[in-house]
Amino acid sequence: MADDTTAIDWTPKARQILAAANELFYSRGIHAVGVDAIAERAGVTKKTLYDRFGSKERLVVAYLVGRDQAWRSFLADRLTEAGGDPATRLAAVFAASAAWTAEHSRKGCSMINAHAEISDPSHPAYPVIVGQKQWMLDLFATIAADADAADPAATGRSLMLLHEGALVAAGMGVIPDAYALAGRDAHDLLAGRPPVSA
Amino acid sequence: MADDTTAIDWTPKARQILAAANELFYSRGIHAVGVDAIAERAGVTKKTLYDRFGSKERLVVAYLVGRDQAWRSFLADRLTEAGGDPATRLAAVFAASAAWTAEHSRKGCSMINAHAEISDPSHPAYPVIVGQKQWMLDLFATIAADADAADPAATGRSLMLLHEGALVAAGMGVIPDAYALAGRDAHDLLAGRPPVSA
DNA sequence: CGGTGAATAAACAGATCTGTATAGTTATCG
DNA sequence: CGATAACTATACAGATCTGTTTATTCACCG
Missing domain, CATH: 1.10.10.60 (Homeodomain-like)
Structure with a gap:
């Protein structure tokens, strides 16, 4: 019970x-x-x-919480390995995603996929799904801040777009080496370009 | 029958x-x-x-084919309005996605969502789903070619990443004005930055 | 005016799904 | 040694799901 x-x-x-x-x-x-x-x-x-x-619903929540935790710890390990340089840390994120996909996630991001099936925002799995995306967004914003970006929040969102795009493209198999490409673009965006401001 | x-x-x-x-x-x-x-x-x-x-399966296929056709015709109208300039056409794609989302697609991309539910690649809906993404990829590559990009295919893939990322971020509500941001990034990528080559 | 096709109405078949109930087994632990 | 917790085995309840069947109505059309 x-x-x-x-x-x-x-x-x-x-x-x-x-x-x-x-x-x-x-x-x-x-x-x-x-x-x-x-x-x-x-x-x-x-x-x-x-x-x-x-109940099945509680098992679904446990499934998503489990994947979320596994991914966060997987990524955390790679980030501590990467050290303190923002560009290196950023590269580590995309490399981690590529490795994670190859090992555990060949059919796309489980959170994106779950979001497609769970329509009710009051479903107990909802905060888990959105929470992971929010966490990733915060991570990208932090990296952008460490790289002295003029508008770290905005740059973080741009990095997030590239990462989410790679998740989808890799999951559907429509772009080969999506993470390598997205990682290069993210690196260029963080390092080279004049900041995008509203 | x-x-x-x-x-x-x-x-x-x-x-x-x-x-x-x-x-x-x-x-x-x-x-x-x-x-x-x-x-x-x-x-x-x-x-x-x-x-x-x-059968339900045939209705599912009709549903996806219908959405695919509606989106392509919606986008085609905006592209003819946009004229021939590549940067303007690119902006029109992201503006069209924003408008389409507001009108018909508040819960994310229907093709991405369907892909989450249809696991079997031999399902008759599969080519519809992947076909739309392939078509969008070709469109971005064409725009990149018209803009005289050094590697139009690679640039097209980068633009695709930003667009798919915006689809997901908008669908999950995690980035406000995702299309506007992605559109600016795509514009900068097409116009300013030295091409990313393998 | 008779036939044809599109539709309603409603019951049914058979499978599958979530969840529960009942009874019995095994192992651990105070 | 007896209680308790975890588990097996199995049947069942009730809902829902895809798909079919039968009978009937209605409009159009040659």
Whole structure:
């Protein structure tokens, strides 16, 4: 009887369920995958799934929170490796996205994809989705500020556009090496061009 | 008995059904909307829906083809208005996207959203989705070529990144005036910066 | 005036979906 | 050793979903 507020009990089986949900929700879509399929892939009874997560909706939220956390920690590692230089840090973001896509995200950004399926802004997954984008936007603005951009917020938004564009283009396979291209453009934008001011 | 190849008989009711499908599929998602809901919104019997479209899958394809055609014709009108100057044409593309979003596309790009839900590349809607992106990419490359870019294909891809990024950012509401910003960046990229070459 | 096609109305089939109930198993732990 | 928690197995309830069937109405058209 896990309601919206109670935390999830992370038993080993719960982790297996989340791993199965991650694979299926991501590759086939949230609405297209039923809880039976997830339980079967996890090698678990449907009752166990409901004992751990309470509802499909809560499992969906856990799926998105899990991906969000994994991405943030993945990126954080690469950023500490990158050191303090803003240009290097910026390059690390695009390189991290490229590596992440190759490993875990071949069908595009899971947050963008989830946003396509979850229309109701009052859905508990909504803040997770928008929160990740906001976090990335803040990161780009910080990098722009560290690079002494005249208008760090505006430059951060421009960098964000390039990054989101690469996410989509890579996810649909319409631009080869989308991250490399976007990374070069972002670098040029941060370093060379007179700032875009309103 | 309409199979995959036979054309759709565009009776008045068929157009009502497509209009209803357009509203519901776009706002709630393809998998989340049932044919009963579409028939009801269209003021039509489910039998009529199946007599006209044969299956939900064919209705989905018609929905995406319809949006694709509407967008292309909408954009084509603005491009003829814009005349021959590449920079003006480029600005017209981003202005058209902004206007289109305000009128018909408040929840992001329908092709990107459909791609999130349709995982199977052999789905008949797949070429429609990727086809629109390819067409936009060609358009940007043509504009870059008309502007005498050193590498029109590469510049076209960069412009595409900015445009796709604006689609996502606007659809998720994370960047205000995303199209205006992306349009300025695209203009600067086309006009000012030394070309990015591999 | 008779036929044809488009449509309504409404029930139904069969599958699938979320979620629950019941009963039993296993392992740990005080 | 007995309680508790995690889990299996399985059946079920009720809703919803795609798609079909049957019967009927209505308008147009040769």
